[in-house]
Amino acid sequence: xxxxxxxxxxxxxxxxxxxxxxxxxxxxxxxxxxxxxxxxxxxxxxxxxxxxxxxxxxxxxxxxxxxxxxxxxxxxxxxxxxxxxxxxxxxxxxxxxxxxxxxxxxxxxxxxxxxx
Amino acid sequence: xxxxxxxxxxxxxxxxxxxxxxxxxxxxxxxxxxxxxxxxxxxxxxxxxxxxxxxxxxxxxxxxxxxxxxxxxxxxxxxxxxxxxxxxxxxxxxxxxxxxxxxxxxxxxxxxxxx
Numbered sequence: 001x002x003x004x005x006x007x008x009x010x011x012x013x014x015x016x017x018x019x020x021x022x023x024x025x026x027x028x029x030x031x032x033x034x035x036x037x038x039x040x041x042x043x044x045x046x047x048x049x050x051x052x053x054x055x056x057x058x059x060x061x062x063x064x065x066x067x068x069x070x071x072x073x074x075x076x077x078x079x080x081x082x083x084x085x086x087x088x089x090x091x092x093x094x095x096x097x098x099x100x101x102x103x104x105x106x107x108x109x110x111x112x113x114x115x116x
Numbered sequence: 117x118x119x120x121x122x123x124x125x126x127x128x129x130x131x132x133x134x135x136x137x138x139x140x141x142x143x144x145x146x147x148x149x150x151x152x153x154x155x156x157x158x159x160x161x162x163x164x165x166x167x168x169x170x171x172x173x174x175x176x177x178x179x180x181x182x183x184x185x186x187x188x189x190x191x192x193x194x195x196x197x198x199x200x201x202x203x204x205x206x207x208x209x210x211x212x213x214x215x216x217x218x219x220x221x222x223x224x225x226x227x228x229x230x231x
Contacts, residue, residue, distance in 0.1 A: 033218075033219075035221075040125065040223055040224070041223055042206055042221035042222050042223045042224050043160075043206070043219075043221040044221070045218060045219075048218070058218075090159065090160065092219075105162070105219065107159045107160040107161075108159055109158060109159040110157075110158075110159055
């Protein structure tokens, strides 16, 4: 089925370890996003990309890096994990918007990360 | 700037009774508004969207929402709750931030359905 696939689904890290979360979409979407979800705070945007080779900071970018080397993939990296990065991470993608009435975000099923 | 406030963190209803989940928004122009649902350990699913067409929007699974500009509200309703409706619901507004179009999420409302 077409959609957004996130790997891994679960991970436990020790403080200071590094890891990369992978998001892959097969819908030829231009835009891709990484969000984190914490209790009582909804989803907050970490980084996003408006096309292959481009990335930009979102609301809470500190401690994360991203790369978009291929259009279908958007990687989220944690260089030195901290307990504050314990969260559920969601990737989303969408077609290039043509204005404020656009919609059509597709979300992945999430990655549950625990940093101990 | 755009923002969204969900007025209740938890709502509890009995099966078969109406559901009301409240959402107020702030936007400097006519917004696009969405409701997403998240079942436990699942991703987010779009319930419905408002994009400046009809003010009463019908979504999936019997949900609907009414856009009221004068009240800056976009409340989600359903006439009769089902056990399968138990989930977390997010009101979302879209807007331009830093020269890009983004979603801005409310903090969520957890719906509990009692048998």
